[in-house]
Amino acid sequence: xxxVFEKTKGLTEKETHYCPGCTHxxxxxxxxxxxxxxxxxxxxxxxxxxxxxxxxxxxxxxxxQEAAHGRAPAVATGIKRALPDKVVFSYQGDGDLASIxxxxxxxxxxxxxxxxxxxxxxxxxxxxxxxxxxxxxxxxKTTTSPLGRDSNLTGFPLRMSEMLATIDGxxxxxxxxxxxxxxxxxxxxxIKKAFEVQLEGKGFGIVxxxxxxxxxxxxxxxxxxxxxxxxxxxxxPLGNFKSPEEAx
Amino acid sequence: MAKGKVIFNEDxxxxxxxxxxxxxxxxVVLDTSRINQKGYHPATLxxxxxxxxxANCAMMCPDNVITVERF
Ligand SMILES: Cc1ncc(C[n+]2csc(CCOP(=O)(O)OP(=O)(O)O)c2C)c(N)n1
Ligand code: SF4
Ligand code: SF4
Ligand code: SF4
Numbered sequence: 668x669x670x671v672f673e674k675t676k677g678l679t680e681k682e683t684h685y686c687p688g689c690t691h692x693x694x695x696x697x698x699x700x701x702x703x704x705x706x707x708x709x710x711x712x713x714x715x716x717x718x719x720x721x722x723x724x725x726x727x728x729x730x731x732q733e734a735a736h737g738r739a740p741a742v743a744t745g746i747k748r749a750l751p752d753k754v755v756f757s758y759q760g761d762g763d764l765a766s767i768x769x770x771x772x773x774x775x776x777x778x779x780x781x782x783x784x785x786x787x788x789x790x791x792x793x794x795x796x797x798x799x800x801x802x803x804x805x806x807x808k809t810t811t812s813p814l815g816r817d818s819n820l821t822g823f824p825l826r827m828s829e830m831l832a833t834i835d836g837x838x839x840x841x842x843x844x845x846x847x848x849x850x851x852x853x854x855x856x857x858i859k860k861a862f863e864v865q866l867e868g869k870g871f872g873i874v875x876x877x878x879x880x881x882x883x884x885x886x887x888x889x890x891x892x893x894x895x896x897x898x899x900x901x902x903x904p905l906g907n908f909k910s911p912e913e914a915x
Numbered sequence: 916m917a918k919g920k921v922i923f924n925e926d927x928x929x930x931x932x933x934x935x936x937x938x939x940x941x942x943v944v945l946d947t948s949r950i951n952q953k954g955y956h957p958a959t960l961x962x963x964x965x966x967x968x969x970a971n972c973a974m975m976c977p978d979n980v981i982t983v984e985r986f
């Protein structure tokens with residue numbers, strides 16, 4: 668008898684505060700599994716954001732630092748420059764990364780900082796009660812777009828991966844999802860590649876992970892997986908946007 | 916004979932049902948006759964003998980409730 672699946676050592680014993688079925692938990696696990704497999708848990712410093720994953724420092728079994736809202740890439744820059752031998756990552760939601768922290772993520776890519784960003788796009792501000800994010804889909808109802816997002820009033824959803832891929836300093840950019848086991852396996856591969864790119868000193872890497880917020884989307888966790896697949900993936904296509912040759 | 920064995924750390928299950936969505940033999944269910952210490956109906960197997968040990972259920976679990984062994 669062989670154990671084919673058990674909890675990774677990359678996570679602490681702490682139970683998460685996430686709502687039932689929130690896919691933040693799956694994404695945490697994938698990052699932690701990759702850090703364990705690359706054998707860098709003792710060498711890693713993660714930077715937690717403001718948003719539902721604000722307590723990520725309680726869950727990852729490596730050194731962690733909390734940053735002000737949107738500023739995780741700036742804090743990660745400081746850590747990586749002071750301690751260039753460490754593996755440094757930021758973990759950020761779409762409100763954090765694509766709204767208040769847009770300047771920080773653009774310029775961390777622009778400077779080609781050798782860090783890895785895990786960008787959790789759930790198309791809404793989860794922590795604060797389901798307000799519209801720049802990534803909210805057209806027609807999507809949120810507490811601040813109760814009739815559905817209207818592009819005349821609030822523009823179109825922002826595709827961060829496509830935008831960041833145009834920046835030379837960003838060397839690895841991929842969008843993945845976690846709505847079924849096959850997607851989860853692909854997501855893990857992309858996260859691993861992004862960390863390998865950092866270990867090889869090649870430049871900035873980001874993996875955008877489409878994620879659910881059953882609570883603020885107002886649906887069961889299982890329905891939320893279907894909503895992600897049917898509504899988010901057509902607008903936010905999955906795939907690799909940029910990769911150094913060897914990482915492909 | 917079952918090819919796989921699934922162990923649930925039932926106390927920390929949040930009853931979200933994500934583990935029930937991708938079982939190839941459709942045996943992962945919420946036990947609606949019981950409530951765990953968190954106040955949720957915990958996930959369980961309706962027919963453990965059919966498990967093939969593919970670990971799809973564990974892959975889907977956001978809360979690391981599930982351990983899978985294969986014979
Ligand atoms: C400077 C500052 N402005 C606003 C807030 C309020 N705030 C907390 S979390 C959040 C957005 C979180 O959304 P997201 O980053 O998408 O993460 P999620 O909760 O969905 O995982 C906001 C606006 C804050 N904490 N600090
Ligand atoms: S509010 Fe949304 S993003 Fe936050 S923990 Fe709950 S389901 Fe997850
Ligand atoms: S390991 Fe596979 S076959 Fe067994 S219960 Fe889980 S999903 Fe079903
Ligand atoms: S996915 Fe995990 S937390 Fe959700 S019901 Fe299944 S075992 Fe419980």
